Amino acid sequence: MANGSETAKLTIGDKVIDLPVMKPSVGPDVLDIRKLYAQGDVFTYDPGFTSTAACSSTITYIDGDAGELLYRGYPIEELAEKSHFLECCYLLLYGELPSAADLEDFESRVTRHTMLHEQMQYFFRGFRRDSHPMAVMTGVVGAMSAFYHDSTDINDPWQREVAAIRMIAKMPTIAAWAYKYSIGQPFVYPKNSLDYSGNFLNMCFAVPAEEYVVDPILSRAMDRIMMLHADHEQNASTSTVRLAGSSGANPFACIAAGIACLWGPAHGGANQACLEMLREIGTVDRIPEFIARAKDKNDPFKLMGFGHRVYKNFDPRATVMKQSADEVLGLLGIEDNETLKVAKELERIALEDEYFISKKLYPNVDFYSGIILEAMGFPTSMFTPIFALSRTVGWISQWKEMISDPEQKIGRPRQRYTGAPRRSYIEIETR
DSSP states (O other), X not given: OOSTTOEEEEEETTEEEEEEEEOOSSSOOEEOOTTHHHHHSOOOOOGGGTTOOOSOOSSEEEETTTTEEEETTEEHHHHHHHOOHHHHHHHHHHSSOOOHHHHHHHHHHHHTTOSOOTTHHHHHTTSOTTOOHHHHHHHHHHHXXXXXXXXXXXXXXXXXXXXXXHHHHHXXXXXXXXXXXXXXOOOOOOOTTSOHHHHHHHHHHOBTTBOOOOOHHHHHHHHHHXXXXXXXXXXXXXXXXHHHHTTTOOXXXXXXXXXXHHTSTTTTTHHXXXXXXXXXXXXXXXXXXXXXXXXXXXXXXXXXXXXXXXXXXXXXXXXXXXXXXXHHHHHHTOTTOHHHHHXXXXXXXXXXXXXXXXXXXXXXXXXXXXXXXXXXXXXXXXHHHHHHHHHHHHXXXXXXXXXXXXXXXXXOOOXXXXXXXXXXXXXXXXX
């Protein structure tokens, strides 16, 4: 509902239509165009919905000009410094930071749901051994409704809650098992003695033949990666989850749809594309060649990992990620790595070169996260699955909010039809 009585007037021919102005708590005003078609017999045209607010939300706010990202009002920099992933999960799901007792209860519930139904092992083994982990995750998460059908009734608040906890708890296990399956190693079961990020690392890198000890610096870096990717307003995959959910689909199907959307290289695959670009450059002495190509308007080459569609001055997540990158690379002692040298020199140029500064091509979160994940030992095929398990809590929070929204309707975008007008069928003999 519009706030106050302020309106904008739209003139179409001899019609004057009043569009109510809706006031947000922060950010630009929103024009309410829900009655535009009924009153003016016109649609709006907005490819990509970049100027359209498809919903009201209280979860995440981005100010691209200021380089600001807020989870429920809290700056991401403060959360990354003082909080941890499961506390952020609680914040995103329930709207407030938990008390000590609430957090302990929440962590306990998540920990107790980390195991997968034993029969799901057979589902994993139905994929080809060289299947991409994202293909496996999309299929397995979609199949969860067949294994956990006691939490698919979207009209039951308790079942919605159980589904949320199950997905947050089980997604690291699903991602880790997809990885293990792709490299031919045995599945590693969750360990309740480990924290969320440490448990994920253990399931990825432990083997039955020898002990694996989770390094706290690597665990903290993974926890930060998860925090920084937990939610990001109404991006493509989140919008996909909401659109799927608007039809009344069960939560597992909705999250599977989000994973499928995230798989695209323009969305979740950006950090993989960045690392592949660094490898293509190869050595520091070849950087000027690629910088020249990036500046050439006639060359389709683009520097990946620089700038952002939403953030116009800097990516607040990148500052935190750079700190983690320095810690991880220092711990692992791989500062002589050629890819890392290329990355550091590119970073230096981007922060000093007038072309990069004028175009606002600063290193973004994808630039640093790919470097960290490779240093930890993850192949590029696992970058997007890690993004997916991190974003699951955001998807679930947005889905739960949508289900409870009294203004929610099934998604039905309009179109500007440019095909042939009505015409008569031509008999085949006369064509």
